[in-house]
Amino acid sequence: xxxxxxxxxxxxxxxxxxxxxxxxxxxxxxxxxxxxxxxxxxxxxxxxxxxxxxxxxxxxxxxxxxxxxxxxxxxxxxxxxxxxxxxxxxxxxxx
Numbered sequence: 218x219x220x221x222x223x224x225x226x227x228x229x230x231x232x233x234x235x236x237x238x239x240x241x242x243x244x245x246x247x248x249x250x251x252x253x254x255x256x257x258x259x260x261x262x263x264x265x266x267x268x269x270x271x272x273x274x275x276x277x278x279x280x281x282x283x284x285x286x287x288x289x290x291x292x293x294x295x296x297x298x299x300x301x302x303x304x305x306x307x308x309x310x311x312x
Contacts, residue, residue, distance in 0.1 A: 220292040225265050226272055230293045232261035245274065245284040 222230070236251060237243075252269050261267050273279050279286045 220278070220289050222289065222292050222296045223272075224263055225268070226270070227293055227296045228261035228263040228265040229267065229270050229273075230288065230290070231263060232267055233288070234293075235262065239290055240288065241290075242281050242285050242287050244286075248274065248286075 233243075233251060236254070237247070248270065252267075255267050259267050273286050273288075279289065281287045
């Protein structure tokens, strides 16, 4: 399945990757814990203010089971390479 990420979505994934690595799935509790760790107005690696990923949690495309979501790392790597940045190599950490 082809997914075209926006810059804000890539920003969220970059920030998530910096904190949690690249797990294949994430649960709602982890997303909420990640959100509460932000300071007000905190920016992600691409310069956008971090926001809760409603694009991830409200989409059937990313839902693997109730309150568990598949993270689109392939689409993130494609987005980075389309912008001239090399994908960051981070150890794969299972949640």
